[in-house]
Amino acid sequence: MIESTDPPSVIEELVDLSRVAETIQSQLDSFQARHERAGLVLPQDVLQGLRQFNAKLITLRESVTTIEVERRSLRVFAEIGHVVNSSLDLPTVLNEVIDTIIQLTGAQRVFLMLRNARDEMEIYVARNWERESLRPGEYEISRTIVNQVVQHGEAVLTTNAQEDPRFDSMQSVVAYSLRSILCVPLKAKDDLIGVIYADNRIREGIFTESDRFLLSAFANQAAVALENAQLFNDMSMSYDQTLEALVAALDARERETQEHTRRVVLYSMTLARKMGLSEDELIEIRRGALMHDIGKIGVPDAILQKPGPLTEEEWVLMRRHPEEGIRILQGIMFFEGAVDIIGSHHEHYNGNGYPRGLKGEQIPLYARIFSAVDALDAITSDRPYRKAQPFKVAYQEILRCRGTQFDPKVVDAFMTIDEQEWRALRAITLPRERGREPTMEAGGKRGETTR
Ligand SMILES: [Fe+2]
Ligand SMILES: [Fe+2]
The missing domain is CATH 1.10.287 (Helix Hairpins)
Structure with a gap:
């Protein structure tokens, strides 16, 4: 229509x-x-x-x-194609495109179904004419028509399913008062990966051959976009797995900070979320937190594993690690946002940090967020030269350094997060230490955070 x-x-x-x-x-x-x-x-x-x-x-x-x-x-289809291929945020794109299809065809509902691991067609997106997502209780569709499309790989169009002799024995058609139905296959190369099912239960004769043409063309575009998104996800996942393996190797070398990386990843994402950063930004923070000390790869074992305080010469070498990290990862698109943390996580808000002595908002936001949680974990974890301290001490210490070492805005957001929440996150990363709270009598030197 x-x-x-x-x-x-x-x-x-x-x-x-x-x-x-x-x-x-x-x-x-x-x-x-x-x-x-x-x-x-x-x-x-x-x-x-x-x-x-x-x-x-x-x-x-x-x-x-x-x-x-x-x-x-065709013009609409070209626009749809442009939208589909312009973003990797697939659920949003598919919702938008399906809303357009509903508007154009007069469908009441449109379902995008994909083949799952059990080889069944599972509903992935379900929208109605009011631009709303449908709830599972509203998924009343003709599975027989879906199966027919899956089996033959051809679109099915009926202008009135109630009177269509092809469907008169189907219970669902009668029970759900299905009338106008258009169901087309989603094919990626030669594989049928899903179907698009559109219907209107009130009006008959809604769909025409032009709609079948439009929906089939969109289905082909959507299939390509879905495949691209899947490939992108697989690629990101294997990238992340590789990173985690690399970081685990680094952590193993720096024995005293085992599990530190996993904790600061969770902590920094929690704090960033509290500060209202977007999901895309959280992904960059996650990568930056994961790799924050990658530059220590160039620090000799004798310094990295030294049980006592470092000498001035040793500190000079140690302080090279943020720049060394940037040198290693610069130019790799995947780490574009992450290098903010890698290069600036030891900068202080008042300009007394290293390597560049950046001040205030000259320090990238990701790094300002990260340095607070890096300190939190350093204070609440055992170090060779002192025992872990309770979270209360970390709160006091971070508050004490508000405006000197840490960004006041970051500290304010930090203070709104309950101690229980940090402890819960710590428990996730430390299964063997679940429930163990760093104790007060453990003692340790205050003001000493990270290196
Ligand atoms: Fe560091
Ligand atoms: Fe760290």
């Missing part, structure tokens, strides 16, 4: 031409009637030719209308 709300002038001109032809024909007819008795007869082929001309005009008008509808479909 793709409507032509803005009729093209060529159709209007054809209508005008038909009218002119009809007028000429009726004038000739009456002329002939008036003069027949006087023996004046018009040649038969003139009238015949005129009738044929008029009939041809009508056919032409119908063809032009069809072409116009298809042209409009």
Whole structure:
């Protein structure tokens, strides 16, 4: 039911031409009637030719209308293709595109189903005409029609399922009062990966061949986008797994900070979420936190594993690790946001940090967030030269350094997070220490955080 709300002038001109032809024909007819008795007869082929001309005009008008509808479909389809391929946030894109399809076709509901690991068609997106997502209780569709499309790989279109002899034995069609249904396959290369199912349970005759054309074309686009998103996800996952393996190797080398990385990843994402950062930003923070000390790969074991305090020369080497980290990862697109943390996690808000002595908001936000949780974990974990301290001490210490070492805004957000929440996160990363709280009597030197 793709409507032509803005009729093209060529159709209007054809209508005008038909009218002119009809007028000429009726004038000739009456002329002939008036003069027949006087023996004046018009040649038969003139009238015949005129009738044929008029009939041809009508056919032409119908063809032009069809072409116009298809042209409009193609334009919409091109727009849809652009939207589908412009973003990797697939659920949002699919929702938007399906809303457009509903608007264009007059469907009440559209379902996008994908084949799951059990080889069943599972509903992935379900939208109604009010641009809302449907709840599982509203998933009343004809599974038989879906199965038919899956089996034959061909679209099924019915203008009134209630009276369609192909579906008269189907319970779902009767029980759910299904009427207009259009179901098309989603094919990626030669594989059928899912279907798109559109219906209207009130009106019959909603879908046309043009809708089938539009939906099938969209289905092909969607299948490609879904495959791309899947590939991107797989790639990101294997990247992350590789990173985690690399970081685990680094952590194993720096024995005293085992599990530290896993904790600061969780802590920094929690604090960033509290500060209202987006999901995309959280992904960058996660990568940055994971890799924050990657530059220590260049610090000798003798320094990294030294049980006591470092000498001034050793500190010089140790303080190179943020820049060394940047040097290793710079230019890799995957770490674009992460390098903010890697290069600046030892900067202090008042400019007394290293390596560049950046001040205030010169320090990237990710790094300002990260340095607070890096300190939190350092204080609440055992170090070779002192025992872990309770979370209360960490709160006091972080508050004490508000505006000096840490960004006041970050500290304020930090203070709104309950101690229980930090402890719960710590418990996730430390299964063997679950429930163990760093104790006060453990003691240790205050003010010493990370290196
Ligand atoms: Fe560091
Ligand atoms: Fe750290």
